[in-house]
Amino acid sequence: MLSEFQDTLLQSVKAYQSTELVKNKYENVLEHLDSGILLFDSEGELSFINVQMAKLLEIPRQSLIGCNLLQMLRHTHLTRFKKRKILRIYRETIFHRKKYHELIDEYGRHWLITVTYGDQMDGDYLLSVKDVSDYKRIEQTAYQNDKLAMLGKISAAIAHEIRNPLTAIRGFIQLLRPHLVQLGRDEYARIILTEIDRANDIIYEFLNSSKPSAPQKVVVSVSSLLKEVVLLTESEGLMKGCEINLRLPDEVMKISVDVKQIKQVLLNIIKNAMDAIEEVEGDHAGIIDIGAHLDGKFVNISIQDNGNGMDKALLAKLFDPFFTTKEKGTGLGLSVSYRIIKNHRGNISVDSMKGSGTVFLITLPLA
Template sequence: MLSEFQETLLQSVKAFQSTQLVKNKYENVLQNLDSGIMLFDSEGVLTFINVQMAKLMEMPRQSLIGCNLLQMLRHPHLSRFKKRKILRIYREAIFHRKTYHELIDEYGRHWLITITYGDQMDGDYLLSVKDVSDYKQIEQTAYQNDKLAMLGKISAAIAHEIRNPLTAIRGFIQLLRPHLIQLGRDEYARIILMEIDRANDIIHEFLNSSKPSAPQKSVISVPSLLKEVVLLTESEALMKGCEIHLEIMAEEMYVSIDVKQIKQVLLNIIKNAMDAIGEVEDPEHSGVIHLDAKIVSEYVHISIQDNGNGMDKGLLSRLFDPFFTTKEKGTGLGLSVSYRIIRNHRGNISVDSMKGIGTVFVIALPITSFKAVEPSGERR
């Protein structure tokens, strides 16, 4: 009888140890997920939080276990920004029954938040948080490419429809020119033909802007390129009351690019920086544009930073949209064309800005190890 009891007890201990082992194994998996996880019981008390979630909240795990929502919001280490976000998620989950939420944190990262509750959770509430910034970037890139492709199609169609009547008008003016000469009005014909040619040039330029040609690449030194760009812009910058500072982290930086197209991008961004500095109303404000280049992994990062008026998040989200501009006489094509040029070079262009502080553009271009040539095209 005693031996049977001992055997049953031993089996129970083994079963408990096995269950505990499985529990520890699964808990270890949850602790090391790249997604943040929090589990609240039916009373609203936090019973589990993994390492990633504690990092996101920037708070010690052990200080959170056993807290309810109110106690968490009163926690001295919880930032004001995170308190607002937690309250917003709570309202939307409880009052609007929303189970999916997207938010942007104070560092500009995108997060997808999922709340699971109901019968399958036995009254518990599971909250998971995942960083989806990379997916958002891919989505934004695809969206931008679609818009630029559509712009190219629209531009080609408009140009075709305008060029046809212009060609007919030009032909008839040339036929009428002998009669105008007899009437002593040859000047009229000359002006009409000149204006038609000018209209055709504008259409050609518009087409090239909306659909840049394939890059005609040559390998050049990035410092040499930036020095030439500074020489081209510093006189205009001084006239507008700002200075251009160039800083090169390494002299040996070569890229394979279409020099004319990349110059167009750099000059456009610097011109925008000058305009942003000009919008600052403080007469004592000293405008500065910083250019620098450095190697990051397999790319050269060219940075253009200004201390101008800056932009809010609403403007930033539409900055590369075709025809979007805040300037009275702007076309809204400059940055959308710049975006496409950089993408055609297998690079990337990003921007960050803060209202009243300034703006920084970063252009990433693939680095090359080939022999460099000067921007003018002559080999070093």
């Protein structure tokens, strides 16, 4: 009888140890996930927080265990920005019963918040936070490429539809020209033909700008390219009260690019920088800093201004075709620049804050 009891007790101890081993294994997995994890029990108290979530909150884990939401919000180490975000997450996921919520933090990173609760959780609430910034960038790039491809198709169709009647008008004016000469109105024919040719040139330029041709690449020095661009923009900068500074490293950096297209991109960004500086009210000394540095097998070209800057909503639409904040703008400049850089197997990004200026970063592969 005693031996049976001992066997049963031994089996129970082994089962407990096995259960604890599995529990510790799963806790270890949760501890080191790249997603932040919070687990609140049915009483609303925090029973588990992993390493990643503690890093995101920038608070020691042990000081949070056992806290409810209100106590967390009163924590002295929690920033005001994070408090606002936690309240918003609570409102969206718990109050409005949304199981998914997306937000952007103070550094511009995208986060996906998922809340799991219900019968399967026995009254507990599991909250996970994952950085989805890379996925958002990929999604935005695909979306941007789709829009630019559509723009190219629309442009080609418009150009074709307008060119056909212009060709017919030009032909009939040339047939009528001898009659206009007899009437002493040859000047009218000349003006009409000149304006038709101008309209054709505008269509051609629009078609080329909306759908850049394949780059005709040559190997050039980054330093000489940037010096030429500064030379072309210095006089306009002086007239608009902008100081253009060029800072180049000692290393020789060479890239294989279509010089005309890359100049178009750089000139467009610098022109936008001048316009942004003009928007600043009061006596404001405009500064545009242009620089380049090596980054592995790539060259990073930066253009920074101290202009008016942009908010996040404006940044999200910056490379959209036909999107412009200028009264006489076409909204094609930056969308075309985006396509040109992508055609060169490079990347273009922008960082800005309202009232604090803007930085464009162009990355191109070395030759």
